[in-house]
Amino acid sequence: MTGLDHLRSSISRRALLQGSAGLALGAVMAAGFGLPARADSKKVIIGAFADGGLTPFKEKILPLAKSEGFDIQFLEDEYGVTLEKWFADAHNGAGQYDLYLLDDPWVPQFGAANVLEDLAAGGIDGTDKDWIGSMIDMGYWPPRQGPRVKGFESATPTLICVPFVGDLQTLTYRNDVFTYGAPATWDDVLAKGKAGVAAGKIKYPVVFRGVSGNPIVTSWYPIFLSFGGQFFDDKWNVTFNSDAGKASADFFVGTLKQNAPPGVVEFDSDQEGAAILGGDAGAIIQYSGNAVKSDDPKQSKVVGKLDFGVVPKQVSAIAQMGIFIAGVPKSAPNKANAIAFLKWYCSPQIQAKLAEAGSIPVKRTAFGVSDPGNRLIPVALKQLDAGALPRPRTPDWAKVEELLGIQLNKALQAGSGGGAALDTAAAQVKDYLTQAGYY
Incomplete structure (x- = not known):
């Protein structure tokens, strides 16, 4: 994943179902969900949006699922059409999918519509201490902590999704500029970065995305958190x-x-990636899908000179987190099979295989594999322990992000007035949420 660059606004654990015992349990589950038992089939239709973050799953885990008897149909669409398509499928009860691999900010929309199964009722244990807590929290609706939208103030949180592939922001930095290791503070980033520019090692201390909307908000978000900011009460x-x-x-x-390249106001992922991978920039905060390009000689001109670390802090070192998260629609034709697949996929053994394949797992024990598939994985755990937060859990996050991103981009163009931009955006967001019935 790369932050998913648009709406933004990943797998669980338990025992493997095999042999006659597994088929028997599958039959019990099917009966519990009001479906006929399907002892002769383990078909699961998975809907996913096309994203490089799913490549390790497709290449390494899907063949394992087949060897365990699962008949997986993996249907991909472009990111921009999947939310509407899947929500319509679930809301209309069309029954075209058994499992959605959602972008995590979509969970509130599906949760508020009550179209996803209670996975705990199917036997998935959301209280398992091995879950990365901040990830499993994202699967509950209403949220277990923080503000709740109207109509769900007193509702009991229900596990409607489980993390599928983990992802979050970390720092990528030039190790020939920051020779002592990852810079711990923003003062360190700028001081050492300027020294690197003076020494001719880099052209700019930092790079980030400035395009209006999701890109600029995603780049600003960890800085906002590092300064101690909070979105809503x-x-x-x-x-x-x-x-x-x-x-x-x-x-x-x-x-x-x-301290960034000229034209950063118009930078999106491609442009910021070119700056860090091309050797011009000294540091960047980015999601893992882009970070792992650092070691690819086909994409990076500075292989061996880029390392990973926890994001810099002002008062704290908190990153934005965004994950693939899985939900089972109530209209799923193979509901019991989907639950069985999630249990298998979330087992310690399969989560370890996921980490070995190169994806960030969602269970803590899987981070301890002896040979992780990419060197970002142990750093990701350090960042999770330092702090990683999702976007606010509201069905209206995309609109909030749009309004905020427009104002931040205007201020970035001017090169000043960030505080005033937040005041303007705050008034607009308050008006929008008032009309939407939040107050």
């Missing part, structure tokens, strides 16, 4: 324009822009 009152939020925005559109 427990009543959905806007708090992202607090003193801490404004300080982060002023730093982002002013100081950081001054």
Whole structure:
């Protein structure tokens, strides 16, 4: 995954179902969900959006699933059409899929519509301590903590999705510029980065995405969190324009822009990637899908000079987290099989295989494999322990992000006024949420 660059606004554990015992359990589950037992078939129709973050799963895990008797149909679509297509499938009860691999900000929309199965009722244990807590929390609706939208204030949280492939932001940095290791603070990033520019090793201390909407908000988000910012209070009152939020925005559109390449206002993933992989920039915060390109000689001109670390801090070192997360629609034609597949896939053994294949797992024990498929995996665990937060759990996050991204981009163009941009965005977001009935 790369942050998924658009709406933004990944697998569980338990025993493997095999042999006659597994088929018997599958029959019991099918009966429990009001479906006929399918002892002669383990068909599962999975809907997914096309993303490089799923490549290890497709290449390494799907063949294992086949060897265990699962008949997997893996149907991919472009990211931009899957939310609408799957929501319509679930809402209309069309029954074309057994499993959706969702982008995590979509969970509130599906949850509020009550179209996904209660996975705990199917035997998936959301209380298993081996889950990465911040990831499993994202599968509950309403959320177990934080603000809740109207109509769900007193509802009991239900496990409607389970993490499927983990992903989050980490720092990628030039090890010939930051020779002592990953810079711990933003002051370190800029001081050592400027020294690297003076020494002719790099052209710019940092690079980030500045395009309006999701790109700029995703780049600003970890800086906002590192300054101690919070998006909303427990009543959905806007708090992202607090003193801490404004300080982060002023730093982002002013100081950081001054230390980034010209034209950063128009940078998206391709442009920021070219800057770090081409050897021009000293540091970047990015999702794992882009970070792992650092070791690919076909994509990077500085292989061996890029290392990974926890994001820099101002008062804390918190990154944005975004994961693939799996839900089973109530209209699934092979519901029991889908639950059985998730249990298998989330087992310790298969999660370890996922890590060996190169994906970030969602169970803590899987991070300890002796030969992880990419060297970012142990760093990802350090970042998770330091802090990683998802976007606010609201069906309206995409609109909030759009409004905020427009104002941040305007301030970035000006090179100042980040705090004022947050005030403007806060007023717009408050008006929108008022009309949507949040207050």
